[in-house]
Each structure stands twice: as C-alpha cells, then as structure tokens.
Amino acid sequence: MSAENTINSKKIIVNDLEHLCKLFIMPNSMDKFVEFGRELLKLIRSFFQEKGGIHSAISVHELAELFSDSHIPEDPTFLKNVLFEIKEKLVAHSVKVGNPYYIGHMTSAIPYFMILLEMIIATLNQNQVKIESAKASTFLEREFVVWMHRLVYRESDNYYKENLLDREIAVGIVTSDGTLANLTALLVARNKLFKPQGNFKGIRKSGLFEAYKHYNTAKTVIIVGERGHYSIDKAARIFGIGEDNVIKIPVDDEDRMNVNLLEDKLNEIKEYNEKNETKIRILAVAAIAGNTETGNIDPIEKIAELTLKHKIYLHVDAAWGGSLLLCDDYRNMYAGIDKADSVSIDAHKLMYSPVSVAVCVFKNKNDLENLKHFSNYIIRPDSIDLGRFTIEGSRPFSCLKPWATLKIIGKKGFKLLFKHSFFLTKELTRIIDEHPNFERTNSPELFITNYRFVPKIVREKLYKLKHENSEKNILEFQKINDLLNELNIELHKELREEDNSFVSRTSLNCHSCYNLNTVILRAVTINPLTTKEILAEIVEQQNRLGMSIFISFFSEKLT
C-alpha cells in the first residue's frame, strides 16, 4: 500500500458521536487499543532495526513539499491510515539521533523503557499545575526535586524530610527545558535584587523602571563566561535588562571563564559604584558546567569565592554536566557548586530522558517565594499546587522519566554510563591527536571534542608561521585559516551527503588560532552504544572526504 493510496482511501468514517467516542478511552472497548499498540511496538522495533542514513536523503525542499497542505482535513481518516502516513512521511525522514554514529549533538540513544513511561504519562494525563489534576504526581515531582537538590547541596536527611512534608516549601522546580530553568533562576535573582523596600512595592508589582529609580540604578548586568549558553542573553532580553548588559568574561586557554578577568570586572564595577550616585547592579554571575560548545566547566569554587565576597547571586547552568554529580568520583570537577544560589540540570541530556525535561534547584528554600503567584480557580494560596512557582502554566508529568530512570539505572549504573562516555572522549582525542590530518582545538572535559581537518602539509605550514611569529605571518595565518574554514564547511556538507555518521559544526574564536574565528567539527560522545571502533571509522571517513576536497579545490591555494 503506497502513501498515495492511503491518502486516497480517506472517506467519511465518523458520522456519529457514538462512533467517535470509541476513539476516546472507554473502559469496555480496549481491544482496538491493545491491537494498535502491538502493531506500533512492531513498527518501533523495525524503525530501530532499519539500516540506512541518519537523516534520510530527502532534500529540505522535497520535505517542505511533503508537508505543504495548508488545509486542515475536513473528513476523518482511519487511524491505521494516519499511522501509515506517519511511518512513510515522518518516521522515514526523522533524524536517527539514537544511532551510535550520530555524535553531533547532546542527544543520544534513550533507554527503551522511556517509551513505556511515556505511555503511562499519556494515560494518566496529569496536569502538574495543580493537585486537583495531579495527585500522586505532585508528590513524585517533589521527591524528584529533592533528589536533585541533594545531588547539588547535600543537606541533611532531616532538612529534606521537613521540606518534603512542608507544602509551603519548594526547593526547586521542574521545567520543560534548561532554558526555562535558567530563566527561572535568573528571574528569582532579579526579583530579589529589586525586592520591595519602604514605599517601593518591588519589581514584580511596580516594574523595572520604578525599580531602577528606587534603587538608584543606571543599569543591571548579568555576568557570564564567553562560552555561556545563549539562554542567558535570552533572559536579559526578556526581563528588560537588555542583551548589551550581559557581560561576557573571556575564557582561558581551556575554555573556562577567566576568574582573574571576572575579579577585575567586579572590582571595576565596585569602583564605579563607589564613585557614582547611580549604580551598576549585578543581577547574577552565571557560571556554566559544562559549556555546550567545548564541554568545559567554569571554575565554580573560585567564582563562588568572588560572588560571596561581593554578595552577588551565583547561578550555575549545569544543564549539560550536572548529572555527573550522580557519581562521587566526578564531584571534584564541580567543587563549589553547593555554594551556588541556584543550579539547573537537564534530564534530557545526561540523564538520558527523551526531549525535554529539566530542573532548577535553589540553595535557599525560600527563594522561590520570589516567583509565587496565585489564581482563584486553581493555585489557591493555601494549596500544595506546584503551579505557584512556575513560569509555565499547564505542565506535563515529565519528571516521571528521570525519576524512574534513577531507580532503574541507579547511581551505580550511571557511573558505568559516564565512565563509558569518558572513555569515548579520551579515545576520540587520541585518534585526532595521532592523526596527521586533524587538529584538535579544545581540551575535552565533558564529552565534547572540537577539531578540524587540516592536511598535514598545511598543518606544518601553520606551525611554521606560528613559530616565526610576525605581523606578516599572522596575516598569512589568517588567510590560510579562512581557507580552512571553507574547507571544513565543505567537508561537513559532504558528510551530510554521505549521511552515515554525524558530527555538528560550529565556529569559535580559537586560542590555538590567534583567537580567529575558526570553523570546527564538534563531536559529542555520550551514546552508550558508540564504540571506539565507530569513532575511528568516523574520523577515517572525514579524512577520506577531507583529502578529496582538499586535492580537488584547495591544494593550490593552501600549499
């Protein structure tokens, strides 16, 4: 049966309510459901067994054509036909993010039980906004949040016992993703900074303009490392702070926020404030652990020393790396994280949940009071409703996924998973470093390796230019660098054409390249199904394609 036939077979199948009701969950007619469920399990099984490209060969234009019917269907269609359409048009052209050769983004294979958990979540259809539509799930979420809080802050059993039972207290919240987790943390910081005082009713009631006037504020800044996540800029734009007031502290040679420069900046602001009537307010310092471009972790301990000294709110965006706290072995990488006022962690990254679910936890158990709000028909002040503290309104019961995962895999299981990811990262580093035609551009820490294709002959030339450092040489270096950027963009395109492996591409100002804007390949090695042999294969493929492009188009220009 072709997709066309399926579509043509549309006919009026629902002409009375009784028939339609059968589509809804009814206690006495579940056979159809079980039947379809079984068929779908088979479909899913075959999806994973299928060989072939990661992205499907279809062009963006063809794909746009496939989904270019601007009319909402008038007539109903048989479920099996729609499932067939989904299989042909969607599943066939989806990105196989779970493929062990897909090492380009922070998405990996997920455990198959996630599919079972999603079935449960949909079946229950709880809305976490209020207890009247989320009874047990409200408490499960509170338990999960406490787990995440303990992961970071390691308070006593008593502390957690009290807070779990006290409906007034929320030590954190679950959000739909890391961006919203970061927004929540920084919103708390903003509202604390411009809290009610005297006649001033606080920024929440009176707004930012009045807040600045009351607090003699010229501007408010958020300080973040150069490799901080773009959601920090988003927060500045949304909150009325202004993107230009996000101060980006340059990173050191290992892509971590340069603490000396942070200290200089804080002193500079302090001096300014001592001299001026209207002040520069610091909303927060946002450290990242680890950053999404190179995977490196800002030096939290040293940053926390400074923020404590200067009495500044410290947020740690650990959306990417926070899950590693599950293993005590890696805790030293995050030294000082328990001094942060808030920490956000994504469960859909290293907790291997499906996209998307995140959490933000707060050191001070009263901090979320700065977001509290009510509504009459839901979220009553005396309730235990989780919706009191969230930016979102209606919210799915996503936390079941990481909660169950932590039970099923346990801390011990996660240790094995992370160990494997460290192993893969080390292996990829070794392969790149030993290969004559590649250059590594970062110091991999949390499973991200940055590198680029540079044929041996060109590498030698670059080395020489750098060695004999002169102004003329820098210009020559820059010229070659630009060509290498073109070459690597072309290489990435051809990789996408072959489509049996995937790394992502980004551009960064690289320390090893005079801080020039450099196009790099970015590999994220977190899939438990990826092996060192696969990594070697991927690099070899890149070398083959790279050499062929180099010989055809760049060898004259580059040698």
Next chain:
Amino acid sequence: MSAENTINSKKIIVNDLEHLCKLFIMPNSMDKFVEFGRELLKLIRSFFQEKGGIHSAISVHELAELFSDSHIPEDPTFLKNVLFEIKEKLVAHSVKVGNPYYIGHMTSAIPYFMILLEMIIATLNQNQVKIESAKASTFLEREFVVWMHRLVYRESDNYYKENLLDREIAVGIVTSDGTLANLTALLVARNKLFKPQGNFKGIRKSGLFEAYKHYNTAKTVIIVGERGHYSIDKAARIFGIGEDNVIKIPVDDEDRMNVNLLEDKLNEIKEYNEKNETKIRILAVAAIAGNTETGNIDPIEKIAELTLKHKIYLHVDAAWGGSLLLCDDYRNMYAGIDKADSVSIDAHKLMYSPVSVAVCVFKNKNDLENLKHFSNYIIRPDSIDLGRFTIEGSRPFSCLKPWATLKIIGKKGFKLLFKHSFFLTKELTRIIDEHPNFERTNSPELFITNYRFVPKIVREKLYKLKHENSEKNILEFQKINDLLNELNIELHKELREEDNSFVSRTSLNCHSCYNLNTVILRAVTINPLTTKEILAEIVEQQNRLGMSIFISFFSEKLT
C-alpha cells in the same frame, strides 16, 4: 507481591556496561521491549476498566509519606519492579481526569491513540530546536502552525504556500503551553513597541530602562478584562512592566470585557498623553476567548475596532476556546479574531491532546522577527531551525499529537464533539435552573457552568432582600452570602470525600450578588463520555450533601 516486597527485592542487577546497554535501544534485542510493551498495554487497559474514586482516598499526608525518600537510589532495580512500584504508588493515586464524572477542570478524556503517538514521539526523540535533530518533524510543525494560522486568519492558499516554503518566515510557533504562548505574543508586542530607533538600539539590546527614556515613557500598561488569565500578570512581572500596570477592565453582566469601559480607559490614556511629556504606553490589549472562570468570550470585534483606531497591539488569548474555530458554525462567536495581531490556542484543551501543547499565531508574518536569535553551534542565521523564534530552547515534538488528531478526527468529527459539549452545557444549565436548591451565577457560553448550592428557603429570602433593595438589606444579603460561601466550601469538601464525581470550586465577584465575593462550583463539560444522566446524578449528589450540611450546621443561621 506488595510494594514493600518489590522495594526489598532491589539488588545489584547492573554490573557491567554490556548489561546496561541492553536497556538502551538496540537494533537486535527488541524482544524485551515488545514483551514489556504488551504488559503495559494490559496495565493501561485495566487502569481504565477499574472502578472507584476519582482521586483515591489517600490523604495528602500519607501521599507525602509515600514519596518521602530523599535519597537517590544507589543500586539499579529491575524494570518490572519499578513498573510495579509506579502502578502501586502512582497510578493508584492519580486523578482520573478522563472519568466522565470528572467535570471540574479543562482536562477531559483523551483519545486512546494519543498513547500511541507518544510512543512514536519518544521513539524518534526529535528536538525541535534545530533541524539537525528534527528533520521531518520541523516541517510537520510548520504545516501544523499554518493550519492554526488559517484557522484564525483564513489567508489565501497562495499565502500559505509561499510561507510554508520560505524558511525565513514563521507565522507562528508551538509552545509547551498557553502561558508560554501568551508570553511569546506579549513579548513580540513589547519588542515592537520599543523597537530600535535612531541611536536607540531597541529594548532587546538596551533594556527597558533605556527604552522608557528614549521613548519618553512614564509607564507601560497591558489592558485585559477582569476575567483575563493570570498568565497576563505573569508576563507583566517577567517583562519588567510590573503587575500593577496590568489594567483590569470590569466585565459586563455576562462576564465579558465591558467595551465601553475599555473605550473610556483608552480615551483617558490618550488625554493623559496629550497633556504630558512622558507618556503612558499601551503594550497590548489582551482579549480572552473564552475566559477560564466562566467560559465567556470577550467582544473581539468591538475591541478590535478600538485597538485599530488607537493603533494598539491586540492579542487574543483563545487558549481555551480557539479550537471551536474548527467549525464554521461557531465562528460568529469569535467575530473579529482575524483582526488580532496574535492568537494563542491550547491543543491540550479542546483539541483533546494530552497535557501540554499550545500554539501562537501572528497576523503579521514578520512579527516573530522581533524574537529572532541565533547561536553558533545550533540555530544558525541561515537555517530553518524553529529554535530561532522560541522562548524555550530544547523542545519536544508535541505537535504530532494535534496534527494527527486533526487528521484522524477531522473538522467534521470535531463538530460532533463540540456539539456534544454544547448539549451537555445546556443540559447542566437546565438541571441547575430547574432545581429549587441551586443558583446559577454565569451565562454559560463555552462549556463552563458556575453555580452554587442555595436551599430554596434561603433563595427566597435572598430574592426578597434584593427585591426590597435597601442599605440594611444589602448588609443582610452580605451576611447570608458569607454563610453560603462557608456552606459551599463545606459542600465541596464533602464532595471530595465521597470522591465519585468532581467539580472545581472558585470564588468570583458575582453580578447577581452585588458583586460580592462568592464561592461557586465550577463545572467544565467537555468529556465526550459524559452524558446528561451523569450530570443529573452529579447535581443530585450535590443536593443531597448540601442539604445534609445545611440542616446540620447552617439552618439556624440561614433561616
């Protein structure tokens, strides 16, 4: 096997990576997956077949105890044991929101195929933020957004064809819920209001304080009806506008924004601005269609006339009612909606998707440019990445659910569903109106009925007091009203005790009660499985409990 046994049976089951990898999706070992899937289908089936209370009898305190382990599990647990724990601790104590006797919130039964769609979504695990992790799903989302746009704005086929194929254009976005959809719309409005001009780089770059100074602004207001959704206040707080600057226009006798008062307010602001150097800026008027407390729809056509005249951004929050546009028969209820600058619609309400997925569409196809942002490693400027326009970062492929639903049910099927909901609402109105012991307090429009228990004898007394309107009588009325509030709160509590039906409870300033704060019962009748017989049963139960409470505790005070 008890839950306790399950927990005790924990043991080290994962001690090597190979074993652990089996939990991840592997092409060659799917038998376990299919086996568990089948078991789960049976579990889900029995969940729906189970009789018993809506909320489970467990107390909040007992529930808190059930989820009071603050320690993340060290050891792994067998999947089947965790599924058993979920069944015993979670499923058993979840709210049966799909039960036809649950008519308290905007959550209904969902079609069983939603569970199948969730399985597909989890299997594909696409991240909608960027095309590199969401190939076909990016285009499916674009098609769905265009459907929603057409629903509201009914542009030509050509218009949609061009926009579907032009990657630069997004006529709307999918968000995780209606709150984020409203936030997105109002953020666009704010950024347009304070756009770059001359030396001023715009509010996004320079922030709200500079924006106010550049645009000579004293304050910015958002205007909304008294029954507007609390997410509008949220927006004002988050964006730095300030909650006190949300102007609430009183509603008329039918709970719709009073347009005359809106006009007065707009003229008042206009006059103020003509007289003053620093101005009051109107960010937007936010109409609601319909409101979540009484279900009534603001008079959009008349509001649009005013916003067009005064050149003000008009947003329509149609999170609740927007789906009714699927039937041309009901379009006149929304007359003027195509004049709105933006409209938000929840799919997890009247499109019967699981919690949660919403959409916001924009009249002006360039409006979302006011939110556009980029990032190096994802969301490149030249990309088709949906993440360019969203407040959220990582975003699940939730739109598959309403997209497939519209295919499976079709506009014709939705017409039947809505017709049934109208029928139920009319029936409930009739039952309440014919009953001597109940008083209806709203004019139901979109499936929400507000009423309260008032024994006949008290009703007669109230009627008399109102008829002989005098100051003394108003005081007496107020006294009785307070007692009725207590009585209805008690009634609601006892309903929760019996727990075989559910309506929600709210308090509103009711027109029929001298605008006094009045506790009311709130029924939302949208479940296709609810019948008029069920409604009669529910009201009879309420009457029985109400009379018993009245006789025991209130008869002396109230007669």
